[in-house]
Amino acid sequence: MSDIIVSSRVRLARNYEDLPFRGKISAAQCEECVNRTLSALRDLPEAYTYLPMEGMEENEKQALVESHLVSPDLLKEEMGAAVLVRGDERIALMMNEEDHLRIQAFAPGDDLKEAVQGAFSIEDTLQKKLSFAFDPQLGYLTACPTNTGTGMRASMMLHLPMLTLFKQMGKVGQLAAKVGLTIRGIYGEGSEAQGNLYQLSNQVTLGRTEEELAQAVTATALQMAEMERVFRKRAWEKDRVAFEDQLFRSYGLLTNARRMNVKEFMVHWSNLRLGAAMEKLPVSYESTLSLLTAAQPAHVLKAAGAALSEKEQDAYRCEIIRSALQGGN
Amino acid sequence: MSDIIVSSRVRLARNYEDLPFRGKISAAQCEECVNRTLSALRDLPEAYTYLPMEGMEENEKQALVESHLVSPDLLKEEMGAAVLVRGDERIALMMNEEDHLRIQAFAPGDDLKEAVQGAFSIEDTLQKKLSFAFDPQLGYLTACPTNTGTGMRASMMLHLPMLTLFKQMGKVGQLAAKVGLTIRGIYGEGSEAQGNLYQLSNQVTLGRTEEELAQAVTATALQMAEMERVFRKRAWEKDRVAFEDQLFRSYGLLTNARRMNVKEFMVHWSNLRLGAAMEKLPVSYESTLSLLTAAQPAHVLKAAGAALSEKEQDAYRCEIIRSALQGGN
Numbered sequence: 001m002s003d004i005i006v007s008s009r010v011r012l013a014r015n016y017e018d019l020p021f022r023g024k025i026s027a028a029q030c031e032e033c034v035n036r037t038l039s040a041l042r043d044l045p046e047a048y049t050y051l052p053m054e055g056m057e058e059n060e061k062q063a064l065v066e067s068h069l070v071s072p073d074l075l076k077e078e079m080g081a082a083v084l085v086r087g088d089e090r091i092a093l094m095m096n097e098e099d100h101l102r103i104q105a106f107a108p109g110d111d112l113k114e115a116v117q118g119a120f121s122i123e124d125t126l127q128k129k130l131s132f133a134f135d136p137q138l139g140y141l142t143a144c145p146t147n148t149g150t151g152m153r154a155s156m157m158l159h160l161p162m163l164t165l166f167k168q169m170g171k172v173g174q175l176a177a178k179v180g181l182t183i184r185g186i187y188g189e190g191s192e193a194q195g196n197l198y199q200l201s202n203q204v205t206l207g208r209t210e211e212e213l214a215q216a217v218t219a220t221a222l223q224m225a226e227m228e229r230v231f232r233k234r235a236w237e238k239d240r241v242a243f244e245d246q247l248f249r250s251y252g253l254l255t256n257a258r259r260m261n262v263k264e265f266m267v268h269w270s271n272l273r274l275g276a277a278m279e280k281l282p283v284s285y286e287s288t289l290s291l292l293t294a295a296q297p298a299h300v301l302k303a304a305g306a307a308l309s310e311k312e313q314d315a316y317r318c319e320i321i322r323s324a325l326q327g328g329n
Numbered sequence: 330m331s332d333i334i335v336s337s338r339v340r341l342a343r344n345y346e347d348l349p350f351r352g353k354i355s356a357a358q359c360e361e362c363v364n365r366t367l368s369a370l371r372d373l374p375e376a377y378t379y380l381p382m383e384g385m386e387e388n389e390k391q392a393l394v395e396s397h398l399v400s401p402d403l404l405k406e407e408m409g410a411a412v413l414v415r416g417d418e419r420i421a422l423m424m425n426e427e428d429h430l431r432i433q434a435f436a437p438g439d440d441l442k443e444a445v446q447g448a449f450s451i452e453d454t455l456q457k458k459l460s461f462a463f464d465p466q467l468g469y470l471t472a473c474p475t476n477t478g479t480g481m482r483a484s485m486m487l488h489l490p491m492l493t494l495f496k497q498m499g500k501v502g503q504l505a506a507k508v509g510l511t512i513r514g515i516y517g518e519g520s521e522a523q524g525n526l527y528q529l530s531n532q533v534t535l536g537r538t539e540e541e542l543a544q545a546v547t548a549t550a551l552q553m554a555e556m557e558r559v560f561r562k563r564a565w566e567k568d569r570v571a572f573e574d575q576l577f578r579s580y581g582l583l584t585n586a587r588r589m590n591v592k593e594f595m596v597h598w599s600n601l602r603l604g605a606a607m608e609k610l611p612v613s614y615e616s617t618l619s620l621l622t623a624a625q626p627a628h629v630l631k632a633a634g635a636a637l638s639e640k641e642q643d644a645y646r647c648e649i650i651r652s653a654l655q656g657g658n
Contacts, residue, residue, distance in 0.1 A: 248586060258574035
């Protein structure tokens with residue numbers, strides 16, 4: 001189902017039992033939070049990079065948001081906000097966001113299990129040396145009560161162009177809500193569904209086990225993917241040429257345009273992904289994921305390594321796109 | 330100047346002195362007109378094809394119009410309307426249109442001289458055996474007095490995208506009118522300037538020699554081409570990337586779309602020709618001329634060799650375009 005389920009993600013909200021919650025924490029305690037976390041994870045076999053938000057260039061921060069390694073909320077925090085990122089960017093541990101720790105794990109495609117394992121493996125390592133705020137009745141305690149319990153949010157990012165086109169997303173949202181799940185745009189709460197990308201995640205964290213939550217997200221995502229597949233087939237059978245025309249026009253523009261803003265890019269990216277998933281375009285759908293990130297504004301600026309006007313950004317974006325699609329891969 | 334001057338054309342209106350003009354001619358006399366013409370040209374070294382309009386399929390007729398081998402007016406005539414076409418389609422002699430004969434000669438690019446020579450060489454051959462209606466005072470007599478005199482219309486087809494974009498065509502038209510020339514759309518009188526293509530031709534046929542008429546058209550066309558060149562340079566210098574973006578987007582769509590109507594094709598063709606002329610696209614500008622004709626509606630149907638719905642035509646047009654542009658030539 002990885003042609004439709006673009007990526008999977010888990011985040012665990014955790015707080016140290018001996019430190020005050022975010023609302024009452026001091027700068028020194030924020031520092032302590034970082035220090036003990038880094039110290040506890042020092043012996044992990046993989047390479048990690050510690051990135052404090054303080055002093056970081058605005059564009060670097062935005063690039064982290066675009067990569068989903070930090071939340072937009074982390075950028076609003078002033079004391080001790082930081083992230084620890086594993087070399088392969090599959091693990092990112094935010095510190096001093098809303099909670100002391102937000103352990104995040106990612107996996108490409110529909111491998112939510114791998115993400116779950118990744119997040120809990122970090123939690124295990126930390127718990128061997130440190131203690132989290134935990135109530136036997138309620139579970140893990142968090143700054144905001146909506147996260148209390150498992151503290152877990154499991155999510156899958158789905159690419160649903162045909163459910164969007166055929167105006168099925170309202171219905172799909174209701175279906176998700178019935179089983180305690182919610183659908184949001186690509187960059188989380190309040191963000192638009194650019195590129196026909198949607199995040200499906202659990203709404204509640206209390207009263208269900210981690211396995212149940214992950215299971216609910218997975219089952220519903222598979223169901224939505226199956227619906228999307230039906231609508232793709234229907235559109236294809238209704239007018240194959242119109243369908244191909246839409247895919248190839250976007251491919252033609254992505255491989256030829258010399259100036260493109262991110263909003264237009266997202267429209268064509270959606271068709272690129274769709275065409276790749278349907279094996280109509282000379283691109284693998286796996287490769288579209290890195291292009292999605294590489295063409296976002298902060299990544300474009302970062303790659304250029306220089307201050308660019310908006311027009312220059314739109315031109316450099318095209319160079320990145322064409323280079324990524326060269327040779328049809 | 331052939332990057333901007335797409336093609337050159339000459340037509341001579343001639344009438345046999347012993348046959349009544351079109352308004353009073355009989356069916357038998359129309360037949361006689363055809364027979365004596367074919368007979369007089371029998372010994373020409375090149376291969377010619379005689380195509381009577383009667384009984385010809387509508388689409389075949391339209392294809393002849395698209396190739397500029399016959400005028401739309403010829404299709405309206407009922408008696409004896411026919412065309413004699415040289416194998417290379419550089420000579421096309423219409424019979425029983427408004428005049429008994431319309432000798433047409435074509436040359437690619439700005440070689441109006443070749444077209445003039447081609448037309449007069451046919452006239453010479455005919456005059457050795459036959460006599461045209463001629464008045465020592467007025468010159469050649471024609472059905473419509475506006476053609477009397479030389480009976481010649483010399484024209485050049487120009488590709489003027491930047492003069493169009495920068496709204497200079499009104500001014501250019503006035504400039505042409507001052508020297509007795511007129512500017513029309515690609516398919517002659519009353520037709521739109523599709524693809525930013527314009528026909529510059531002499532308005533009057535009387536009181537000036539054939540050489541003077543051809544000279545006036547050539548000089549003015551060169552002047553217009555020079556103006557177009559200035560505006561191209563200006564647009565390029567103002568925003569090179571926007572210019573390239575426009576060219577490459579059209580190229581990307583032409584080489585990728587799977588359904589395109591002729592109106593959209595003409596927009597992108599104009600950018601293709603412009604990009605080829607400016608050596609920005611991997612296409613020679615010479616090659617764009619045959620694509621222009623091949624993608625017109627009747628040619629698409631003819632190439633398909635079958636009745637097609639409008640959608641099917643738009644799809645087949647894309648196959649023709651992609652095949653023509655394959656390998657960037």
